[in-house]
Amino acid sequence: MKTKTAIEFVGVFKSFEAQPVLKGLNLQIPWSGITTILGPSGCGKSVTLKHVIGIEQADRGKVVVDGWDMARIRRGELIALRKRIGVLFQSSALFDSMTVMENVAFGLRMHTKMTEEEIAERVHVCLDAVRLAGTEAKMPVELSGGMRKRAALARAIAMQPDFILYDEPTTGLDPNTSSVVGDYILKLQSELNVTSVVVTHDMPLARRVSDRVALLYDGEAVVQGPVDEVEASKNEIFELFIEGRLG
Ligand SMILES: Nc1ncnc2c1ncn2[C@@H]1O[C@H](COP(=O)(O)OP(=O)(O)O)[C@@H](O)[C@H]1O
Ligand SMILES: [Mg+2]
Numbered sequence: 131m132k133t134k135t136a137i138e139f140v141g142v143f144k145s146f147e148a149q150p151v152l153k154g155l156n157l158q159i160p161w162s163g164i165t166t167i168l169g170p171s172g173c174g175k176s177v178t179l180k181h182v183i184g185i186e187q188a189d190r191g192k193v194v195v196d197g198w199d200m201a202r203i204r205r206g207e208l209i210a211l212r213k214r215i216g217v218l219f220q221s222s223a224l225f226d227s228m229t230v231m232e233n234v235a236f237g238l239r240m241h242t243k244m245t246e247e248e249i250a251e252r253v254h255v256c257l258d259a260v261r262l263a264g265t266e267a268k269m270p271v272e273l274s275g276g277m278r279k280r281a282a283l284a285r286a287i288a289m290q291p292d293f294i295l296y297d298e299p300t301t302g303l304d305p306n307t308s309s310v311v312g313d314y315i316l317k318l319q320s321e322l323n324v325t326s327v328v329v330t331h332d333m334p335l336a337r338r339v340s341d342r343v344a345l346l347y348d349g350e351a352v353v354q355g356p357v358d359e360v361e362a363s364k365n366e367i368f369e370l371f372i373e374g375r376l377g
Pocket of ligand 2: 175176177220297298
C-alpha cells in the first residue's frame with residue numbers, strides 16, 4: 131500500500147562540521163506530479179536530494195521515502211529503493227569515457243539480468259523518448275550541452291523509475307536549451323507518471339513545470355504548496371527570491 135506522501139522530511143537537521151545547512155526542514159512531496167525545490171545557491175537543495183537517495187543522513191529528524199525511514203532502512207532495501215529513483219545530477223551528468231549507449235545502459239547492466247538484445251532495445255526506447263535515437267555510438271564530448279542533458283535524462287529513465295530527481299537541470303544552459311529541457315521534463319512526466327522532484331533556482335522553469343513548489347531558505351521550507359497558491363501568498367522571502375534578491 132502506498133503511503134500518503136511519496137517523500138517526507140520531518141524536522142530534519144543537517145550540519146557539516148560546524149555549519150548548519152538544514153535547520154528543521156519540513157517538506158512534503160506527494161505522489162505523482164512535479165514538486166520543485168527552489169532556493170538560492172548554497173541553501174541546501176542538493177543536500178536535501180542526497181537525503182532522498184540515502185547519500186546523506188539526517189543528524190536529527192526523519193526522512194521518509196515511500197514509507198522507508200531512511201535512518202533505519204537496511205542496505206538491501208536501500209539498494210532496491212535506489213533502483214527506483216532516476217537521478218539527473220547537476221554536473222558530470224554522463225560518463226565521459228563511455229558512449230551514449232554505454233551511459234544509458236549503465237544501470238541496466240549493473241542491476242538487471244537483461245540480455246544485450248533487451249538492453250539495446252531499452253536504450254533505443256529511452257533515447258527515442260528524448261529524440262536522440264541514432265546517437266548510440268557517440269561520445270558525450272560530441273554532443274551539445276542540451277543533447278548531453280537529454281542523454282542523461284535517457285539514462286535516468288532507463289530503469290523505469292518511480293521517482294525522477296533533477297538537480298539544477300538547466301544550470302549552464304542558454305534559455306532556448308533550458309526551455310527544451312523543460313519540454314522533456316513535462317513530456318516524461320506525462321508519459322511515465324512518476325513522482326518528480328526538480329531542484330532549481332530557474333524561476334521560469336519552475337513556473338512551467340511545477341505542480342508544487344517549496345522555497346528552501348535558511349535551512350527550512352519557508353513556503354510550500356501548489357505553485358499558484360505560493361505565488362499568491364505574497365510570502366516576503368518568496369517575493370525577494372523571485373526578484374533575484376535572495377542571492
Ligand atoms: N559533503 C559536504 N561537506 C561539507 N559541506 C558540504 C557538503 N555538502 C554540502 N555542503 C555545504 O552545504 C551547503 C549547501 O550545499 P548544497 O546543498 O550543495 O547547496 P545548493 O542549494 O546550492 O544545492 C553549502 O554551504 C555546501 O558548501
Ligand atoms: Mg546544488
